[in-house]
Amino acid sequence: MRLVKTIKEVREIVNGWKKEGLSVGLVPTMGYLHEGHESLIVKSVSQNDKTVVSVFVNPIQFGPNEDLASYPRDIEHDKELVKNAGADLIFNPEPEEMYGKHFTTLVNTTEVSENLCGAKRPVHFGGVCTVLTKLFNIVNPERAYFGQKDAQQLAVVKRFVKDLNFDIEIVGCPIIREADGLAKSSRNTYLNKEERKAALILSKSLKLGKEAILKGERNSSKVIEIITNNLNTEKLAKVDYVSIVDNENIQYVDKIEGEILCAIAVYIGKTRLIDNFIYKCED
Numbered sequence: 001m002r003l004v005k006t007i008k009e010v011r012e013i014v015n016g017w018k019k020e021g022l023s024v025g026l027v028p029t030m031g032y033l034h035e036g037h038e039s040l041i042v043k044s045v046s047q048n049d050k051t052v053v054s055v056f057v058n059p060i061q062f063g064p065n066e067d068l069a070s071y072p073r074d075i076e077h078d079k080e081l082v083k084n085a086g087a088d089l090i091f092n093p094e095p096e097e098m099y100g101k102h103f104t105t106l107v108n109t110t111e112v113s114e115n116l117c118g119a120k121r122p123v124h125f126g127g128v129c130t131v132l133t134k135l136f137n138i139v140n141p142e143r144a145y146f147g148q149k150d151a152q153q154l155a156v157v158k159r160f161v162k163d164l165n166f167d168i169e170i171v172g173c174p175i176i177r178e179a180d181g182l183a184k185s186s187r188n189t190y191l192n193k194e195e196r197k198a199a200l201i202l203s204k205s206l207k208l209g210k211e212a213i214l215k216g217e218r219n220s221s222k223v224i225e226i227i228t229n230n231l232n233t234e235k236l237a238k239v240d241y242v243s244i245v246d247n248e249n250i251q252y253v254d255k256i257e258g259e260i261l262c263a264i265a266v267y268i269g270k271t272r273l274i275d276n277f278i279y280k281c282e283d
Helices: 007-019 035-047 075-085 095-099 124-139 148-163 186-190 193-198 200-214 220-231
Strands: 002-004 024-029 050-055 089-091 143-147 169-173 237-246 259-268 271-280
Touching: 002 007, 007 024, 007 050, 007 089, 007 124, 024 035, 024 124, 035 050, 035 075, 035 143, 035 169, 050 075, 050 124, 075 089, 089 124, 124 148, 143 148, 148 169, 148 259, 148 271, 186 271, 193 200, 200 220, 200 259, 200 271, 220 237, 220 259
Parallel strands: 002 089, 024 050, 024 143, 050 089, 143 169
Antiparallel strands: 237 259, 259 271
16 A cells, blocks of 8 residues: 555556556545545445545635644554555645645536535535545546535535536445444544533434434424424534435425435534435335
């Protein structure tokens, strides 16, 4: 397993693989890897001859008051996890390598990025789409892997890949959770002991909402109310949003039908956490 810092090095290595007829998978990450990232890498390794993991804290997807400077970083830990998961290459560029001095081109989507986190973090998905466009062009993978925890991001990526005719298969992978139900996230490290315990309210509240749907509730507002009321029982929790949208276009729906995404964002102390579930109605 190698770690490289420049676009030139990545292209030379990948071009060599392509000449041998080998398939390439890409797992884009911002580092501080955990079992959720590991599951994506393992999936890529199982489906491709070679796997590239990018480790890059992308500055242009952070707003001015967000946690770019404090976002956790540990490249030595990341190297060990990537190696043990079976990947072949880590691409770990500096921001100057990715964007240069006069970078002025952005890639963005409409509709699918306008609600949920897109409404709360207006620059976020433009930054995500731009960096992924660059990574896709640099690595030229057959497949790229993303976790369902960032469900809106997954929908955004699928849309811009389709709209811009990228010849890449986007593979979504299930949420990986702690034993007590908390969704794995690099930002979980921000939580102190009391906040970590309080954060369980996210998965518990989503479970109540899903149970209501399984029992036949089809009114989105009622399911949202059930989830919100339970979130509000935790004194350390401040609800950012609780929403139900269709899972393809990320547009709000009044009635639960087809395939829906129930997504929440909640502050536990100063830490913003997200979680969700996807439900497909068969009735």
